[in-house]
Structures are given as C-alpha cells and as structure tokens.
Amino acid sequence: MSVATGVALAVADAVWEQIKVAGHVSDEHLSILEHLFGKNMLRACKILDEGGVRRVTGAPSGRSLFLVMGESKRKEEYICFPEHLCTCYSFFYDIVGRGEQLCCKHQLAARLAEAVGQHQEMEVTDEELAHMLAKL
Numbered sequence: 001m002s003v004a005t006g007v008a009l010a011v012a013d014a015v016w017e018q019i020k021v022a023g024h025v026s027d028e029h030l031s032i033l034e035h036l037f038g039k040n041m042l043r044a045c046k047i048l049d050e051g052g053v054r055r056v057t058g059a060p061s062g063r064s065l066f067l068v069m070g071e072s073k074r075k076e077e078y079i080c081f082p083e084h085l086c087t088c089y090s091f092f093y094d095i096v097g098r099g100e101q102l103c104c105k106h107q108l109a110a111r112l113a114e115a116v117g118q119h120q121e122m123e124v125t126d127e128e129l130a131h132m133l134a135k136l
Helices: 003-022 027-037 039-049 089-097 105-116 126-134
Strands: 053-059 064-069 077-081 120-125
Touching: 003 027, 003 105, 027 039, 039 105, 053 105, 053 126, 064 105, 064 126, 077 105, 089 105, 120 126
Parallel strands: 053 120
Antiparallel strands: 053 064, 064 077
C-alpha cells in the first residue's frame, strides 16, 4: 500500500468515526468522502437513499455481513464486509486487480448505512449465515 493510499484510508476512517459519533452526515463529511472516493460516493448515497442496504446478523453468534443492492437492472445483491471485501465485479477488477480505487460503491454504502444506522436488519441462524458465505 502506498503512503498516499494509507493517508487517504486514515482520513476516511476518521470521517466515518465522526459520522458515527454525530449520528448523521454533514455537508463537510460528504465533501471529504466525495473527494476521496469520487463517483463511487455519490453512487453509494443513491443506494442508501433507495433502501438498498441490509445487515444480516447470525444468531446466536452476532456475526454479521451486509447485503448491498447493485444499480444494474437485475438488482443483484452483493455480500459486503465494508472494510474488507465485496463480491461485486468492480471490487475484484478495479480494487484488487488494478488497484485504481480504495473501495467500491457497495462498501461505501454499507459503511455509510452502518455509521448513520440507516439499514434494514435481518436476523438468521448462524447456519444460514454460513450457507450465505459458502456461496462466495
């Protein structure tokens, strides 16, 4: 990871924490995040505005993941761990393969939804959660 990438991620983490503490997103927060993530931040906001983020929590463990709706006509849902992984094509192509972006719009939508508490909750058994993950 380059120094610039490390700094950008540290700034983003600080902004996410500020949003979480405040419980809402300010124009300044959005401006910083848009500067760091570009068009993906705008797309993430659209996904969130359309109610496209669900947190799935396994019981009794409390482990969770996010299901984030895509923007294509097929309205696919992607399994997302906001700080680590998304199952979308862009994550593997633009982030892992080419290293051109810090994260995908689905990761951003999940982080934003988690920070402001604007996501649907879904509880499943740990076994059901394991089956979801086995499809990766």
